[in-house]
Amino acid sequence: MTKAIYVRLANIKQCLIHCINENWLFSDDPLTQAFCLERLTLWAYSDILEQKLTNELGDKCWRAPDKLLIVVSEKDPLGTLEALLAGYLIGSPIRIKARLSTQWLYQLRAYLGLNENECEILDWSSENQNNEHILNGVEAILLAGGDALIQHYRKVTPAQIKLIELGPKISAMAILGSSLPDISLILKDVCLFRQQVCSSPRFILLENEDCAQQLYQQLSIALPSLPPLPKALKLQQMAQAHEYSLSRDLLNNEKPTRYDANSGWAITYQTQFAPQYWLNFGFQLIVGSVEHYLQLAQKQWFARLQTLGYHGSLLSISPQHYCFTRYCPIGSMHSRPMTATHDGFFMLATLVFFINQEG
Missing domain, CATH: 3.40.309.10 (Aldehyde Dehydrogenase; Chain A, domain 2)
Incomplete structure (x- = not known):
């Protein structure tokens, strides 16, 4: 892996430390808020992200999507944050739709040193959305939400665009x-x-x-x-x-x-x-x-x-x-290990395109 990806990894950890120190509000339920901050603390002050990066991409030849569209449910307060950080880590330009998370997504983008072309933040509302505009230049889409959301993007997405679907479970x-x-x-x-x-x-x-x-x-x-x-x-x-x-x-x-x-x-x-x-x-x-x-x-x-x-x-x-x-x-249903195969939005191996180099 290139030096650049390790620089991005360090930037993510520093960004998470900002979130923790500034006590970003992810939920008005104290227990959910505490759980979210504990999860961010684990990522920031351990080598879990390094392990994940090595396990999924370390010895493989791959490239990031030319542009990654992220449309994820915000019922999990950290879902949008996780998806954006995963896209940033692999080095893909991002277009992300959000509503509840918009305010701190701008802060996150600033902390990561990204400009509007590198991380485009759109309003979540899909009413009368211009599908052609939303999909322009996109090579992969990370979807997480209900049946209606997934069916919509299946219908409007050209076949050559990679769909990564996380439907309701x-x-x-x-x-x-x-x-x-x-x-x-x-x-x-x-x-x-x-x-x-x-x-x-x-x-x-x-x-x-x-x-x-x-x-x-x-x-x-x-x-x-x-x-x-x-x-x-x-x-x-x-x-x-x-x-x-x-x-x-x-x-x-x-x-x-x-x-x-x-x-x-x-x-x-x-x-x-x-x-x-x-x-x-x-x-x-x-x-x-x-x-x-x-x-x-x-x-x-x-x-x-x-x-x-x-x-x-x-x-x-x-x-x-x-x-x-x-x-x-029981008691650990929300604490899936970060390095597990099925781990929600932070699926590096699913987001990238693997390359075979022969001869």
Whole structure:
């Protein structure tokens, strides 16, 4: 690798130190904010980025895209920052669309010493966007978001432009055996990023009924103290919880849905796999055969499963039989190692073009 890439690596670390020292605000939830700063601190003061660079690109011949278009969801507060830094590290000119992150993206660009041609920042809004202008000169596109976003760019992008797609994924928890993890670990995984990123568990499988009832009680007590959801989401949750409470007779052996008006979070307790009765935000407890429910989840979200956080022994299930791409202990679902193969926006090997030199 060239000397220039190591200069850029050093610039990134110095930039991250600025972010940390200036206490950039990534979330109004204190726990999410602390998590983001801890992640930046790890990158800035360790050799993880060097390891990643060496592992993915070190002994290979490659080139960066002539221009990289970045369009990523901002539900993960660090997602846009990560994508921009990855594009900068490989030396690609960048065009990035953002909305919530725009203010500090300009600061980031200044810290990295980039001009407008090297890092073009556009407003996120896609209404009436000029697709020809957005794609002009672009050789690769990094997309992370919902189905509509990805379908749009599949439709308008010429075949010669490289599409790197990170579509929506579903994650879950499995509590195996007759013991519970510490509730703080469950709350951390579910509530960070207000349950709006792909590594956020959408449901919790439990094979032991006593454990399920204990967890239901513990979560009922914890609901009022959880980081509050935005007002609009609280109202949606309230209406949905009321609707589902009226449908309780349709389900077998259910406990009542718990909803807290102050925080907006809720709990459902089911003995069958019924996603149609899940709330948008909260804890969906599903009691029964974990193996059977994992099979149903695979059918429901084929090729969309991401992380399974687990407590207990995995011997009772066969991880290779399911479509999850990561298994980790509960409490670390958002802490994927930077050097892991599937690591979100910072995918250097996916962003570049590899070159074969023969003869």
